[in-house]
Amino acid sequence: MNGAGIDxxxxxxxxPGAAALLTRDLVYADAxxxxxxxxxxxxxxxxxxYLFDVFPDxxxxPAATGVRNLGASLRRVVQSGEPDTMALQRYDVEHSDRPGVWEERYWSPVNVPVFGPDGSVALLLHRVEEVTELIRARGGRAAGDRARVLEAELYTRARELQEVNERLRQAHAREREVALHLQEAMLPAPRPLGHHLAAVRYRPAMGALNVCGDWYDLIDRPGGGSTAVAVGDVVGHGLRAAGVMGLLRSALxxxxxxxxxxxxxxxxxxxxxxxxxxAESTTAASVFIDWNAHTLxxxxxxxxxxxxxxxxATVTFLDQATDPPLGARPEHTTRPQAGVxxxxxxxxxxxxxxxxxxxxEDIDAGLARLAASITRHGAEDPERIADTLLADLVPPAGLTDDTALIVIRL
Structure with missing residues (x-):
């Protein structure tokens, strides 16, 4: 076998090593x-x-904590997209042909994400190394007793850590809710731009800690013949990012x-x-629409x-006036501007x-998806276009970053 012909x-x-593939819901896909x-x-x-139907507690x-620790590790990999190498774990494994008979085993697991085409975690590779005989050989019953005492202590510490994590989760959830309300209060409500139709969308990322500082803005300029449209993205998460977003949106x-x-x-x-x-490294894009001259x-x-x-149905990216983010240069310089x-x-x-x-994934792939979607659906009204863009571009696992969107029929 060679190259693409590898099976x-x-x-x-x-x-030679023990390995299994699990779905995001911890169901065995292969072994x-x-x-x-x-x-x-x-x-x-x-x-x-389901993994824990095959290997229950x-x-x-209660001192055999391997199963619950494994569950926590796998869920971390799903959420973070990062590999997780676990410490040595003790498991009580029930005999498949003798229900109620349990065997003490020591396994060293590594859990690795497998990514799908959209960049999200599609599968989990669960690799296990058996070290039971090594543990037994290093002290027999006495070592086993010491291990059980240590496991009991670790179980107690794990329970305490779980309680701390739960309190932190609740605190972060409250912070996310406050930040979302703050963002909603600071972002302008959709309104007509004369006889031109416009739609706006704001979608927070999936996950309790991912409230960010994205914003959008539409403002009619004095004289009634032009409109300024802008979007921006503050680096960071939570209330601080939402607060910075409000300041920068108002200033722009x-x-x-x-x-x-x-x-x-x-x-x-x-x-x-x-x-x-x-506000360092914030990005923003601004477009002035001249309705009379038909220029951007x-x-x-x-x-x-x-x-x-x-x-x-042809598409043009407005990329001829790009400069570094805010605060990226040590001194003030004139920014570029282009028109179309x-x-x-x-x-x-x-x-x-x-x-x-x-x-x-390279950003060009995302831009290509956006161009393809707007090419297909750009003849619809802005509200439908906005919904379709989100449906086409948001991955099945949900957004990993906040998204602000403006669609205007010119």
Whole structure:
């Protein structure tokens, strides 16, 4: 076998180490021969079954913490997308053909995420090394007694740690709720732009700790002939990021009322950001729409490029005026600005990176997905376009970063 002709299933089965594949819900998807031998189970007794139905806790021995520790490790891998190497674990394993008879085993597990095409965790690779004989050889019964005492102490400490983690989880959940309310209060409600239709969306990331500082803004400029549209993204999470977001959104909104163009508005915002703790490396994109001249003037501070969908379904990314994020340069400099004409019926889309970026994937892949979706659905009204973009681009596992989105029919 060579190159693309490798039969990876055969390789998996031939591995000398015990390994199993589990779904995100901890259901066995596959197991190699070494794992089945180690577990004392057949393929039919494992595949398609929940991990802890196959290996339940020993109800007679609360000191055997291996099963619950394994569950915590696997769920950490699902949430974080990072491998987890566990310390040596003691398990009580029930004999498959003798219910109620338990055997003391010592296993050293490693749990590794397997990513799907969208960058989310699709499977878990669970590898186990058997060290029971080594433990027994190093002291027999006396060592076993010491191990049991240690396990009991570890169990107590684990319970205490679980209680602390639960209190932290509740505190973070309260913080997330407050931050979401704060964001909703500071982000403007959708409103008509004359006879032009617009839709806005804000979607928080999945997970209790992922409230971020994304924002959007639409403001009619004096004179009634132009509108300033902007999106931005503050680095960080939680209440502090939400607070910084509110300050920067308000500052950019005020600057956009008097600035000659979007570049000047971002220059003012950059100067202001230097006095705001936590505003470093914030990205933002600003577009001024001239309704009478049918032109868009735009500038970007390290932000993904806005998108213009023309009536003939072709797409242009507004990427000719990109500069570093706020505060990235030690001294103030003039920011670039570019312009493009638009035809009535075109669609303008501004968004934050949560819509297009995926872990371990080049950003160009996300931009291509966005362009393909707006090409297919850009003839619809902005509300439907906004919903469709989210449906097409948000991965099945949910967003890993907040997302702000503006869709305007020009």
């Amino acid at each position: 990876y299933r055969t390789v998996f089965q031939a591995l 190699n021969k070494a794992y089945l031998s180690l577990a004392g189970r057949t393929h039919e007794q494992i595949i398609g079954r 020993n109800p007679n021995n 909104s005020a600057a956009s009322l008097v600035a000659a163009g979007p570049a000047q508005a971002l220059e003012v915002l950059g100067l202001y950001a230097r006095s705001v703790h936590g 003037t735009y500038s970007s501070a390290g932000h993904p490029p806005p998108l213009l969908r023309h009536p003939d 004409a638009f035809t009535a019926g075109s669609v303008l889309v501004l968004y934050t990176d949560g819509l297009i970026e995926r872990r371990r």
